[in-house]
Amino acid sequence: MQKELKGTVKFIFQPAEEGGGGGDLMVKEGLFEKFPVDSVYGLHNWPGMDPGIFGVGSGPIMAAADMFDLTINGRGGHCAMPDQCIDPIVVASQVVSALQTIPSRNTHPVDSVVISVTQIHAGDAYNVIPDSVRMHGSVRTFLPETQEGMPSSMLRVAEGVCAAFGASCELNYIKGYPATINSVPETEISAKAVVDLVGEENLIRDPTPSMGAEDFSYMLQARPGCYVWLGIGTGKGEGGCMLHSSHYDFNDDVLSTGASYWAKLVENELAA
Numbered sequence: 001m002q003k004e005l006k007g008t009v010k011f012i013f014q015p016a017e018e019g020g021g022g023g024d025l026m027v028k029e030g031l032f033e034k035f036p037v038d039s040v041y042g043l044h045n046w047p048g049m050d051p052g053i054f055g056v057g058s059g060p061i062m063a064a065a066d067m068f069d070l071t072i073n074g075r076g077g078h079c080a081m082p083d084q085c086i087d088p089i090v091v092a093s094q095v096v097s098a099l100q101t102i103p104s105r106n107t108h109p110v111d112s113v114v115i116s117v118t119q120i121h122a123g124d125a126y127n128v129i130p131d132s133v134r135m136h137g138s139v140r141t142f143l144p145e146t147q148e149g150m151p152s153s154m155l156r157v158a159e160g161v162c163a164a165f166g167a168s169c170e171l172n173y174i175k176g177y178p179a180t181i182n183s184v185p186e187t188e189i190s191a192k193a194v195v196d197l198v199g200e201e202n203l204i205r206d207p208t209p210s211m212g213a214e215d216f217s218y219m220l221q222a223r224p225g226c227y228v229w230l231g232i233g234t235g236k237g238e239g240g241c242m243l244h245s246s247h248y249d250f251n252d253d254v255l256s257t258g259a260s261y262w263a264k265l266v267e268n269e270l271a272a
Helices: 022-028 088-099 101-105 144-165 184-198 217-222 252-270
Strands: 040-047 054-056 059-062 064-073 113-121 132-141 168-177 180-182 203-205 225-233
Touching: 022 217, 040 217, 040 252, 054 184, 064 088, 064 144, 088 101, 088 113, 088 132, 088 144, 101 113, 101 144, 113 144, 132 144, 144 168, 180 184, 180 217, 180 225, 184 203, 184 225, 184 252, 217 225, 225 252
Parallel strands: 040 225, 054 203
Antiparallel strands: 054 225, 059 180, 064 132, 064 168, 113 132
8 A cells, every 4th residue: 555645855956066065055045945844865876885785874974175275485596505595395395294293193083184285386497496385285074173173273283394494384274065964863764764675784874984075064054964875886997986086887786776765765754
């Protein structure tokens, strides 16, 4: 016998997830005022987990993603006369290492922080020490209070290293996506839908959170909800099917499983 369903399901088509922060703009433009909802749910395919396995956990499941520009200012000159210079490349090298003491020595051991310097630009000639070095990178955190403290911590460390060499620095810290934080009741709702659909043996409860980021996080700041992962396996060929890889290979076999999860979630929540 078919169940009678009472309620409304709204589908959110979210643009500009990769770098554009479409979720943020949608919330700011009144998404949930124009289309009221009690809770919001999301699903992402997840390479590295076996096909058809779901990962469902409450609390932070994906990290906040910030960016930074750090300029080290020294005094350039001839490479054969370094004593007449303040070499910003040497200073920058020390800063890269010193920044890693923030995760390892200034952050609570059970909290998680990743500071990655991904670009270093300096100089144009073989025999000239440049005046400055430009560094760029990303910072990943889970806890909002940890994210808030990153700019001052990074500036303190960088300024301290620069002062030791007689250099100076400038930090431009750009806040990006907040952490994706699942609420407890909605996580239990998602987990029940998974168990009802594929059984407890195909559910990983509280999987290890990812330092990747997701702008569905803005919606979870506005409404309670849960963001789950659906395993697609390891893929074929060099690099497998890892996300953001040119070798990415979606596993079509999980399409029906993913669609059925949504149907079961709605059936459970809206059953009269």
